[in-house]
Amino acid sequence: MTGRSPGPRSQAPPAGGAAADVTPVTRPPGELLSIGAAAQLLGISERALRYYQQLGLVTPCGTTPGGMRRYSDEDLARVARIRELQSLLGLNLDEIAVVLRNDDRAAEIKQLYHDERTGADKRTELVRESLRMQEQLRATVEAKRASLDQFLASVDERIARLEGALEREAGSTSRATDRTHQQTG
Amino acid sequence: MTGRSPGPRSQAPPAGGAAADVTPVTRPPGELLSIGAAAQLLGISERALRYYQQLGLVTPCGTTPGGMRRYSDEDLARVARIRELQSLLGLNLDEIAVVLRNDDRAAEIKQLYHDERTGADKRTELVRESLRMQEQLRATVEAKRASLDQFLASVDERIARLEGALEREAGSTSRATDRTHQQTG
DNA sequence: TCAAACCCTTACGTCAACGTCAGAGTTGAC
DNA sequence: GTCAACTCTGACGTTGACGTAAGGGTTTGA
Known part of the structure; x- marks a missing residue:
């Protein structure tokens, strides 16, 4: 599945x-x-x-x-x-190309950052650029995670209801048909 | 993107x-x-x-x-x-068909569950069946969530490193090239 | 009642992400 | 040196999930 x-x-x-x-x-x-x-x-x-x-x-x-x-x-x-x-x-290869280009740029920035000839303000600018790219990626991932968490919560809710029903069934052991079968949605 | x-x-x-x-x-x-x-x-x-x-x-x-x-x-x-x-x-339509069939079965089970003519043990069996299906779906979702969380953690780590670098840059305000540029990975 | 807007089925087209096959070149162990 | 195993570059094929267009019914508001 x-x-x-x-x-x-x-x-x-x-x-x-x-x-x-x-x-x-x-x-x-x-x-x-x-x-x-x-x-x-x-x-x-x-x-x-x-x-x-x-x-x-x-x-x-x-x-x-x-x-x-x-x-x-x-x-x-x-x-x-x-x-x-x-x-x-779920990105396609075009979108992935963008991410990879950002990765490459990040590596390049890292090089420049550790280069002695890079001035302090330039260094700061580079780090900011890298940060922007990473935060953009993070936003994409976070959005996905939020939806997924919500989905997971709904599944968990169903499971909880079913487990509740199961316990109630176990509670009404031998007595045949009692009326404790709640309408839980 | x-x-x-x-x-x-x-x-x-x-x-x-x-x-x-x-x-x-x-x-x-x-x-x-x-x-x-x-x-x-x-x-x-x-x-x-x-x-x-x-x-x-x-x-x-x-x-x-x-x-x-x-x-x-x-x-x-x-x-x-x-x-x-x-x-x-990221399921394809064949896989989605399976999930939907489970949904349908769950609805059917819910009907049977609230049917007066359904015996206690049958009822328990039905709930168990529904539970199994939901837990299977949950496992799929949970697996995805775990990978996604791990991915998010790696992105966050990069961001944290970058923010650290940024603070260090801000710390070494006017003094031109000091040697606080750590090798953080 | 009648025309514009909407919907039907049928059927071919498309696009990404590869699969697969042919014919030829490369490598490495013996 | 040679031969099996591996790899190369085209180039056409496939599959899922629809897009799109043709030719013809259906609905509905004026």
Whole structure:
């Protein structure tokens, strides 16, 4: 009911935890991965990786002399982020591109921030810019969370009513049909 | 960045609150609505309503002698539920069909529960069944909420770091380049 | 009663996010 | 060096969730 993991349709698969059921691929330390290995580790298809690259979302950090893609840990993290934004926030790849560009800008800002040549006021300005972007993202997430909490509350309410009914049933043990069956909505 | 409302792509539009920006359509009391009125009130297209019917998700409570659909408030609520399940949980229409079937079963159970002819043990059994279904849905929602909270926490952490940096900048007011620029991650 | 506004079914179109297949090149172990 | 396994670049196919247009009925207010 929560959507089968292997399929690409509907929900995006986990892609953040362990890979597929077979061959958990005990992750290598800091080596570069081929597209096949990366795909298996992330639990997604090679096609998806190429597609993300085509859209400019993730470019593998390098290639072999023959032109074969090599993915770093950082690249993998970026792909994981994509899947997270897909499944958690329901963003499409265009919207995700915006978020990733903000991430990149944040990294750039961090560099500049630690650069000795950056003046104090410039530094402050950069931090403010980064802050604005993060707060915008936060607003999106928070909105989603609020709706989800409300939904969860309504489910919990139904559950509470049902549990109440169950207790009342248990209370009226052997006496057959008493009239304690309230009309609770 | 949060997905434009009018478009059908990516995220499902609100459909729970007010309709489109023009003509808020101050809802009629308990009358039946034509498909056009229903669509406008819900902020979705007529095509979507027909499509949901085609999939067996929502059948308007009646039709005119000429065969034109009439939607009750209950029908509208059902459609709103569909949109909510789409946008909040990211379920596809097949998965939503399952949830709606559970909703229907719950309503049926409620009827049986309040039926005098239903015995005490049967009653208990029915409540248990309903409870199981709701708890299954709850698990789905809760899982989503947990991931979302974690994501939100990570965003908040970044924000906190940035705010810290900002305060430190404000602290080192006029003195040009001091060395209080910590390496915080 | 009659025309404008609305609705019906049927059917083809669209768009995102990949799936899949073909034909050719690359790599790495032996 | 060679061969199996892997990867490359096109390019067309698929699927879900509708959009859209055609051709024809239905409703309703004047």
